[in-house]
Amino acid sequence: MVREIVVEHVARIEGHGAIKVLVDGDKVKEVKFEVFEGPRFIERILVGRTYYEVPDIVARICSICPDPHQVAAVRALEKALGVAVDWQIEMLRELQLLADVISSHALHLYLLALPDYLGYPDALSMVDKYGREVKLGLQLKRAGNTLKELLTGRSIHGCTVKPGGYTKVPSPSELEKLADMLRQSMEGAVLAVKLFSSLKCPDFARDENMFMAVDPGSVYGFSGNHILVSTGERYPVEDYKKLTNEVTVPHSTAKHSYYNGKSFMVGALARIALNGKKLKGQAVDMLRELEPKLDLANPLTNNLAQAIEAVYAVERAIEVIDELLDKGLKQEVMIEIKPKKGIGVSAVEAPRGILYHCYELDDEGRVVKADIITPTAQNVANIEKYIKITAERLLLKGEEKLELPLELVVRAYDPCISCSAHLVKVVKLR
Amino acid sequence: MTGNKIKVGFYSLTGCAGDFLNILNMEDKLLEVFKLLDVVEFALASSKVVHEKVDVAFIEGSVTTQKDLEVLKKIRENCNVLVALGNCAVWGGVQAELTGLDAKDLMKSVYNTTENYYSFLGEHKAVSEVVKVDYELPGCPIEVEEFLELLIDVIRGVIPEFKDYPVCVECKIREIPCLIVERGEACLGPITVGGCKARCPYYNAPCIGCRGPVKEEANVAGELSMLLEKGWKKQEVINRLRLFAARYKDIAKLLER
Structure with a gap:
């Protein structure tokens, strides 16, 4: 039948x-x-526009992760324009990526994934029984969003992010307040780890997997110039086409990605698999303790990986703020840019995985060509692999639902x- | 209405889901606000779906696919009040910037295929171009405060008021130095409808027009000539004007490709 x-x-x-x-x-x-x-053809909207407009437009691709889109864009554009930014701008960008990881993981763990495991249609319906969980989840989410608002002007589609820096730099007192808020939100991140390590994680989707993540250098982080593959290979981001091998398939507006004919996974689990040794603070202890549970062959453990990352992101954000305050914040003007012809590729880790941006600019700094490869596009082929495995196994067991x-x-x-x-x-x- | 709660649905068409996410982003008020509502559908946040008539339907996203069109018509039949939230629903979104380009060329250039797998309508329309809209709240994304004001008015059965002045007015109120006069920036504050408290100029960034023009009043020609005088290139100004309001009549006229 x-x-x-x-x-x-x-x-x-x-x-x-x-x-x-x-x-x-x-x-x-x-x-x-x-x-x-x-289909929204965002890459096409960019063509003919100047480099300055790009971060505002690419933000509109996604409301959960406008920040990685903006940071990926400015990094690629600066490469094309031959512009180097200073330490403070790099640190503020790291902070912006961390803020997005915090709010996105909080949203996903508490509002989107947890209801599945606890048998509710949504988080709001859980309030009577799990009021503390929902409130701490929302507090964590708010901390990430407040940090975004401070850095970019709003939690969705921030307006300060431009090639060459930020149009406005937060004041020391604003950053101090944020650090306090992050400290208070830590309870929600730690609780997420407790929750997702105690929930029974089904093992119907186990199978050996391939991972890719940005090589962040010596410190666990969300941007870099090389890509690590779980096969042991390492490539410069400029080789992104070889790593993603995109194909448009009839049933989807997301292009599908394969590497050497195989699907692969990007995201929190991939980052922990490839860069877990670089974690610091409480997250290290948690990872050590939970490693037996963090089954890399089971994509469902991605939730637990996200929770561990949320803990790290909160701690790291506080650390970055401290470093910025120690060094003294310059309310400096942005780095001046002289338009020129060039091509630039960048990769950052969005909450869901590697995000590639590539721009070709003409001699007046206008976009000739834009290429954006999102983490979900890279994951779709891998999602299909595990849907198949799961369906086959459950059918063999005679499962109907x-x-x-x-x-x-x-x-x-x-x-x-x-x-x-x-x-x-x-x-x-x- | 059931009891004293109004029945509402949140429906997404084509866009980034940012207007609804911004509602979820009011973490401090979320639980309180949702206690006032009987939410029958909000797929971004809940797997609960009740197919029934609602008092108020909130729509985000542009009408881009055949499915958007069909879903929207059905929603209109099943609601008393229909509210378009955000730039995509009110003006067609940044994607409407492509109005005038050939759909096949677009598919070819971005998805490398000429076949219309996605039942793309060929252009990205505003909700009001397809069905009767009762209220429109602009913004990319919407301002949560404005959403709450609108929600309270709708709950009380009061006709809501909407801003009819440009962002410039809010810059003056906040005493933000004019980005056009002081720095020669291509700021769209003079033609863009207020309500954001001049958010971007406050952050030293020129207004990019994400709230769309002040309807019937925006002096598009005046904005263009002022920026040309400041030394901006015509094509660049037109690009910026088109970004969030390509389907506004005075801006559509400027099309140069």
């Missing part, structure tokens, strides 16, 4: 996605994770494809 298992709209993810599995008896014939977000397990797999990747109605149905074709 051939039947199609359909999760028409996967809810609690950022964007419109659906799961379709074509089943014949207990064999899986075909798997599709469909991304049918309306596959919808929730399949949604768990998808949601573990925290896909960001910009959400909609939710309808689960099993269509029997014959």
Whole structure:
């Protein structure tokens, strides 16, 4: 009997996605994770515009991670323009990436993923029984968002981020206040680790995986000039095309990525797998203690990896603020830019994984070509791999209800494809 | 209404989900606000879906695909009040900047295919171009304070008021030095509708027009000639004017590609 298992709209993810599995008896014939977000052609909007406008426009790709888009853009543009920025700007950019990791992981862990595990439709319905959890989750999210507001002017689509620096630099007293707020939010990050290490993580999706992450250098971080692959290879970011090998597939607006013909995973689990040794502070102890639980072959452990990263991000953000305050903040003007022709590639770690931006500029600094490869685009092929494995195993066990397990797999990747109605149905074709 | 709660739905069309996320970003007030509402659908935050009529439907995103179009028409039939939230719903979003370009060329240039797999309508429309809209709240993203004011008015059954003055007025109130006069920046404050408290100029960044023009009043030609006088290139100014309001009549006229 051939039947199609359909999760028409996967809810609690950022964007419109659906799961379709074509089943014949207990064999899986075909798997599709469909991304049918309306096409917005952002790369095309950039063409003909000056480098100055780019960070404001690419932010609009995604409301959860406008910050990595902006930082990736300014880094790539500065490479194309031959501009080097100073230590303070680098530190503020690290802080901006950390702020996005904090708010995005808090959103995903507490508001989007936790309801699955506790059996609720959403976090608000959990309040009566899990009031403390929801409140601490929201407090953590607020801390990340307040930091974003301070650095960029707002929590979504900030306005201060330009090639050459920030249009406004926070004052020492504002940063001090933020450090206090981060210290208070730490409880929420630590609780996330406790929660996700105590929840039973299903193992129906186990299989050896390949990972990629940005090489951050000596300190665990979210940007760098090289990419690490779990095969032991290391490539300059300029080789991004070879690493992502994008193909457009009929069922999705997200392009699919393969490396050497195989799918791979990017995101928190990949970063911990490749850079976990570089963690510091409480996160190191947590990782050591939880390593047996952090099964790299099981993508569902990505949630636990995110929680450990949230702890790190809060501590690291406080540390960066302290360093900035120690050195004395310059309320300096931005670095002057002389438009010139060039090509620049950058990679940063967005909460969901590696984000590549590449720009080609003409001699007046106008965009001739823009290429942006998002983490979810890189993960889609890997998501499909694990949907297939999960469906096959559960069918062999005689399981009939596959919808929730399949949604768990998808949601573990925290896909960001910009959400909609939710309808689960099993269509029997014959 | 059930009891004294109004029944609301939050529906996303094509966009970045930033307007709804900004609602979730009011962490301190979130639990309190949602106690006032009977939310039947909010897919970004909940897997709960109840297909039923609502008192108020909030829409974010542009009408970009055949699906957007069909979903929107159904929502209009099933709601009393329809509110468009954010630049995508009010003006078509940054993606509407591409208005006038050939859909096949776009597919080719970004997705390397000429086939219309995504049932793209060929252009990105504002919600009001497709169905009757009761209220529009601009912004990219919306200002949460304005959303709360609107929500309270709707709950009380009061007709909400909307800003009809430009961002410049808010710069004056906050005593922010004019970015055009003092620094010669290509600031769109003079034609852009206020309500953001001149957020970007406050952060030393020129207004990029994310709230769209002051309807019926924006002096687009005046803005253009003023910036040309300041030495800006025509094409660059047109690019900036088009970014968030390419479907506004006076800006659509300026099309030069």
